[in-house]
Amino acid sequence: MVKRSMQWGIAAAAVSVALTGCAGGASGSTANADGVKIDYGVKDKELTIGVVSDLSGPFSAQGQSMVAGNQIYFNERNTGDKICGYTVKLDVQDHGYDVQKAQTAFNGMEPKVLAVTQLLGSPQIGALAPAMTNSETTTILSGWSSAGLASADQPNNAYYAVVGTTLPVAVIDGLSYLAQQGAIKDGNPIGHIHLTGDMGDNALKGSKAYAKKHNLKLTDIEVTGQEVDLTSQLAKLKRAGVKAVLVTAPPKTTGQLAAAMQAARMDLPILASAPAYSPTLVDASSPTKDFIERHLLATTPLVPFGDDTETSAKVAKEFDEGKKSGLIAGSAVANQEVNYGYAMSVVLGDALDAACKAGDLTRAGLHKALGTLDHVTTGVTVDLDYTDRSRTPSTKAYIVKPDGSAVGGGKLVTEVSSDEATTFQD
Amino acid sequence: MLETLLQGLSSSSIYAVLALGFVVIYKGTKVVNLAHGSVMLLGVYVISLLAPRLGFWPGAVIGILVGAAGAVVIQFMTNAVRSKDHLVMTIMTIGINVMIAAELTHEIGDATVFTGDPWGNRSLSIGGSSFPVSRLMALIVGSVLIGVIFAIFRFTQFGVKLRASAVDAETSSLLGISQRSVSIWSWVIGGGLATVGGIFLAAFPANGLDSGSATLAMSAIPAIIIGGMDSAGGAVLGGLIVGCGEAVARRLIPELAPVLGDSFASVVPFILMLAVLLVRPSGLFGSKVVQRV
Numbered sequence: 004m005v006k007r008s009m010q011w012g013i014a015a016a017a018v019s020v021a022l023t024g025c026a027g028g029a030s031g032s033t034a035n036a037d038g039v040k041i042d043y044g045v046k047d048k049e050l051t052i053g054v055v056s057d058l059s060g061p062f063s064a065q066g067q068s069m070v071a072g073n074q075i076y077f078n079e080r081n082t083g084d085k086i087c088g089y090t091v092k093l094d095v096q097d098h099g100y101d102v103q104k105a106q107t108a109f110n111g112m113e114p115k116v117l118a119v120t121q122l123l124g125s126p127q128i129g130a131l132a133p134a135m136t137n138s139e140t141t142t143i144l145s146g147w148s149s150a151g152l153a154s155a156d157q158p159n160n161a162y163y164a165v166v167g168t169t170l171p172v173a174v175i176d177g178l179s180y181l182a183q184q185g186a187i188k189d190g191n192p193i194g195h196i197h198l199t200g201d202m203g204d205n206a207l208k209g210s211k212a213y214a215k216k217h218n219l220k221l222t223d224i225e226v227t228g229q230e231v232d233l234t235s236q237l238a239k240l241k242r243a244g245v246k247a248v249l250v251t252a253p254p255k256t257t258g259q260l261a262a263a264m265q266a267a268r269m270d271l272p273i274l275a276s277a278p279a280y281s282p283t284l285v286d287a288s289s290p291t292k293d294f295i296e297r298h299l300l301a302t303t304p305l306v307p308f309g310d311d312t313e314t315s316a317k318v319a320k321e322f323d324e325g326k327k328s329g330l331i332a333g334s335a336v337a338n339q340e341v342n343y344g345y346a347m348s349v350v351l352g353d354a355l356d357a358a359c360k361a362g363d364l365t366r367a368g369l370h371k372a373l374g375t376l377d378h379v380t381t382g383v384t385v386d387l388d389y390t391d392r393s394r395t396p397s398t399k400a401y402i403v404k405p406d407g408s409a410v411g412g413g414k415l416v417t418e419v420s421s422d423e424a425t426t427f428q429d
Numbered sequence: 430m431l432e433t434l435l436q437g438l439s440s441s442s443i444y445a446v447l448a449l450g451f452v453v454i455y456k457g458t459k460v461v462n463l464a465h466g467s468v469m470l471l472g473v474y475v476i477s478l479l480a481p482r483l484g485f486w487p488g489a490v491i492g493i494l495v496g497a498a499g500a501v502v503i504q505f506m507t508n509a510v511r512s513k514d515h516l517v518m519t520i521m522t523i524g525i526n527v528m529i530a531a532e533l534t535h536e537i538g539d540a541t542v543f544t545g546d547p548w549g550n551r552s553l554s555i556g557g558s559s560f561p562v563s564r565l566m567a568l569i570v571g572s573v574l575i576g577v578i579f580a581i582f583r584f585t586q587f588g589v590k591l592r593a594s595a596v597d598a599e600t601s602s603l604l605g606i607s608q609r610s611v612s613i614w615s616w617v618i619g620g621g622l623a624t625v626g627g628i629f630l631a632a633f634p635a636n637g638l639d640s641g642s643a644t645l646a647m648s649a650i651p652a653i654i655i656g657g658m659d660s661a662g663g664a665v666l667g668g669l670i671v672g673c674g675e676a677v678a679r680r681l682i683p684e685l686a687p688v689l690g691d692s693f694a695s696v697v698p699f700i701l702m703l704a705v706l707l708v709r710p711s712g713l714f715g716s717k718v719v720q721r722v
Contacts (some may be wrong), residue, residue: 059531061641064538199692227692231645232634234436235679235694239686255541258636266552266561266634281539288481288543290550290633336538 032365039087042365044117050089052077052351053096053116055108055131056123056145060100064336066123069145070095071335072344073120075321078330080352087359093120102130113138118369120351121145121344122163125201132159139366141354141373143347147173147277147304148205149429153392161392162370166347167304167384169395170202170276171209172424174249176400177274177302178213179421186272187246192220194240195249196233196260199225206251206276212427228253237263247272254281257299258291265294277303282338282412285405292407301403301413305346306383308339309410314382318345319410339411342383349381350389385418398424432558433680434673439564441672442571443629447649448656448664449578450622454500456595456659457615459515463522464503465623466643467529472496472624473542473631473638474533480545489544493624499529500620501613508612526643534640541637550633563632574625575665578618582661587614595659651698655705657715666713671698 032042044051054073056066070093077091094116096108105127109119113134122128123145135142136159144151149169153160168176181187195210197203207223214221222243224236237260240248248264248271250257257279264271273295280301285292306312309319322341325331335341350373358364358372379387379396387396402416447465454462462468476485476492483491503525507518548563582588593601594611602608623646630645631638638645652671656663678685678694685693705713 059535061534063534064540064640224686225690225692227695229644230695231440231630231648232636234634235676238680253639254539255636255639255642258541259634262550262634262636265550266559268559281541283539283541286541286543288477288545289541289637290543291636294550334535334538336540338539 035364037088038362039359040363040365040368042117044115045089045364048089049092050086050355051092051094051116053094053109053112053119053140054121055096055098055105055112055119055127056121057100058095058097060098062100062123065145065340066097067332067335068338068340069121069123069344069347071322071325071331072318072341072346073348074330074344075318075325075341076345076348076352077120078325079321086352086355087364098124098127100124100127102126105131106134109134113140116140117364117366118351118355119143120348125150128163132157132163135159135162139370141351141366141369143351145343145347146202148201149208149395150201150205152394152429155393164350164373164389164392165396166343166350166381166387167277168397168400169429170206170251170278171212171429172395172398172427173302173304173400174206174209174251174274174276175213175424175427176398176419176421177249177276177300177402178210179423180300180302180402180417180419181247181272181274182217183419187219189217190219191246192222192243193247193249194243194245195221195223196226196236196240196252196256197223197250198228198252198256202278203251206249208429209427210249213423216423226252226256228256230256230259233259233263234266237267237269241267241269245271247274249274249276250279251276252279254279254284257281258284258289258295261291261295261299264298265291271298273299275299275301277301277305280403280405280413282308282405285407285412287407296405296407299405300416301405302400302419303339303403304384304397304400305339305342305403306401306415307403307409307411307413308337308342310413310415312382312415314345315342315411318342318383337410339413342411346381346384349383350376350379350387353379354389393429395429398427400424431556432560433676435555435558435560435568436564436679437673437676438669439568439571439672440676441669442568442575443626443668444649444652444672445665445668446571446574446622446629447626447646448652448668449575449661450619450626451649451653452656452659452661452664453578453591453622454615454619455653456661457591458504458507458518458612459598460507460518460522461658462500462503462616462619463519464526464529465619465649466646467526467533468496468499468503468620469623469627469630469646470533470542470638470640470643471499471529472620473544473627474537476544476624476628477542485545485547489628492544492628493621496624496627497617497620500616500623504612504616530640530643533643537640539639541639542631542642543637544628544631546628546632548632561633563629563634567629567632570625570629574622578622578661581618587611591615648698651702654702654712657712659716660712660714663712663714670701674698674701
C-alpha cells in the first residue's frame with residue numbers, strides 16, 4: 004500500500020515538474036559570479052541575442068540594413084561598456100518572409116537566446132506572438148503598427164516592443180504640422196492613399212481621428228501596391244478637391260502618386276508615413292525627383308541616415324567601417340533602416356542594462372526591466388517610453404524633407420508633437 | 430472621355446506587346462513562359478545599369494538583347510528535360526521564374542529601377558487633359574512593333590516556319606523545318622518583347638519598377654486568354670480589351686468604389702477573361718483543340 008502511494012506521489016511530482024517546465028522560460032535560473040540571476044542565452048562570458056529577419060525574401064534589403072544597425076550597436080557595446088560584463092553574440096536567422104520558416108527559426112534559437120532584437124514582417128509578428136509569450140522572450144519589432152502593442156485584446160503581445168511612434172500617431176503629428184504651416188485648414192478636404200491590410204488600415208485610424216477633430220473631409224483610397232500607375236485613383240481625389248494627400252503604402256506607390264500628381268499638375272503637399280518614404284524616391288534618374296523634393300514630407304520616428312545629428316552621423320561612420328572590416332554584410336544598403344536597427348538594439352541594450360542593475364538578467368527580469376524604461380534616448384529616433392506597453396512609445400514624430408543630395412536622401416526639418424496625438428487612443 | 434480613351438489605348442499597347450511575347454513563345458514551342466515577368470525585369474534592370482553610362486538608346490538595345498538571351502537560356506533549360514511534355518516545361522518555367530526573381534531581388538534590393546528614358550515626366554495637353562508623352566510613345570512603339578511582328582509572320586521564311594510548326598510540329602519537322610531553330614527564335618522574340626513592355630511599364634507616370642514588379646507582366650495573361658493562346662491577332666485584341674476595359678473601370682472608380690471597392694479596376698481584366706472563357710474556351714481567336722477518342 005505504502006509502495007503504491009509512493010509510486011503515485013513520484014508520478015504526480017514528475018507531472019508537476021514537467022508542467023512547470025512547459026509553462027514558462029523563467030524556471031531554472033541560476034546566479035552568475037556577480038550574483039545576477041541568469042537563465043537563457045548566457046554561457047560563460049557570452050550573451051546570445053536572436054534576430055529573426057528577412058535576408059533573402061522581398062524585404063531582404065530592409066532586413067540586411069536593420070541587421071547592420073543591430074550589429075553596429077552591439078559591436079559598440081562589446082568593444083566599450085559591456086552589457087553586464089558579457090560579450091553579446093547575435094544569432095541571425097533568415098525567414099525569407101515565410102511564416103513557417105520564421106517559426107522554425109525561432110523554435111531552433113529559442114533555448115539559446117535571452118531575447119530577440121529584431122523580428123521583421125507583419126505575418127511573422129502575428130504568428131510568433133504566442134510563442135514569444137509562452138517563452139517570455141522580449142522581442143523588438145520591426146514595424147510601427149499599433150497592432151504590435153500589448154492590450155487586453157492582444158495579450159500575446161505582452162513581450163513585444165515597438166520602437167518608435169505608432170503609425171496613426173505619426174499621421175496625426177504630420178497633419179498637425181501641415182495645419183501649423185497653413186497647408187490645411189479646418190474643414191478642408193484631404194485624401195489618404197493607403198495599402199490594404201494592417202499597415203494602411205492602422206494609419207487610417209490616425210487620419211480619421213484627426214479629420215473628425217478638425218472637421219476635415221477625408222477621402223480614403225485603398226491600393227494593393229501592385230498598380231501600374233495611380234492616375235485613376237488620383238482623379239477621385241481631384242474631384243474631391245483635396246488640399247493635401249497622405250500616403251501609407253510601399254515607396255513605389257508614393258512615387259506613382261507623385262508622378263500622377265505631377266502629370267495632373269496637382270501642386271499639393273504629400274505627407275508620407277514612415278514606410279512610404281525611401282531615399283530611392285529622390286534617385287537622380289527618377290523623373291519625379293524634383294516634384295517629390297518640392298512637395299513631399301515624411302512623418303517618421305526615424306532620423307535620416309547619415310544626418311548631421313551626432314548619433315546618426317556616428318552610425319553612418321560605423322556602417323562604413325563595418326563594411327570595410329567585414330562586420331557588416333557587403334550587400335547591406337546604407338539607408339534609414341540602419342538607424343532603425345540601431346535604435347531597436349539600443350532599446351534592448353537599455354533594458355538589459357536595467358535588468359543587470361536590478362540583479363535579474365533572466366527573461367522575466369528583462370521583461371520587467373523594459374517596463375521601467377520611461378525615457379530611452381536612441382539618438383536616431385524620437386525618445387521612447389515603455390512604462391505602458393499598451394500605448395505608443397512616443398507621441399512625437401520627425402518631419403523629414405526628401406533631399407537627393409543628402410547622404411540618407413532626406414533632411415530633418417523638425418520634431419513635432421500635438422495635443423491630438425497625446426490624447427489619441429491606439 | 431478622350432483622356433480615358435487615350436489611357437486605354439496606351440495601356441492596351443503595353444499589354445499587347447507583353448501578350449505578343451507570350452504568344453510567340455507559345456506558338457513556337459507550346460510552352461507558356463511563366464518566367465516572362467522575370468525576363469522583363471532582367472532586361473529593364475540591365476537598361477537601368479547601362480543607361481547612365483551609355484545613354485538610354487544603347488542601354489535599351491543591350492537590355493532588349495539581354496532579355497532575349499535570358500529567354501533563350503530558359504528555352505535551353507526547359508529543353509534539357511527528358512520529358513518533352515509541354516506541361517512539364519511550363520511548370521519548369523515557374524521554378525526558373527523563382528530563381529531569377531530571387532537573384533533580381535538580391536541585386537535590386539529596395540531600390541527603384543529607372544530606365545532614364547528620354548520622355549521623362551513630360552506631358553501633352555490633349556483636349557484639355559494632360560497626357561504623358563511616355564504613354565503616347567508606348568502607343569506608337571507598341572503599334573509599330575505589332576506591325577513588324579505581323580509582317581514577320583506573314584512575309585518572312587521564319588514566319589512561315591513558325592506558323593507551320595504551330596499548326597503541326599511533327600509534319601513541319603518531316604518537311605525539313607528545324608524545330609530547334611523555330612523554338613530559339615520564338616524565345617528570342619518573346620524575351621525582347623517582354624523587355625520592351627517593361628520599358629514602358631517603368632516609364633512615367635508609373636515611376637520605375639521595384640524588385641517585385643515581375644508580377645506586372647502577369648497582367649497580360651487575361652489578354653492572351655481572351656485573344657487565344659496561339660493567336661497573335663488575338664493577343665493584340667486581348668490587349669485592347671483588357672487595356673480599355675481597365676481604363677473605363679478606373680474612370681468609374683469615383684462612382685463605383687463605394688460599392689465595389691477602390692481596387693475593382695484591377696479585377697476587371699479577369700472578369701472579362703472569365704466571361705470570354707465561358708463562351709469561347711479557346712479564346713476569341715484561339716485554335717480549337719480537337720481530340721480523337
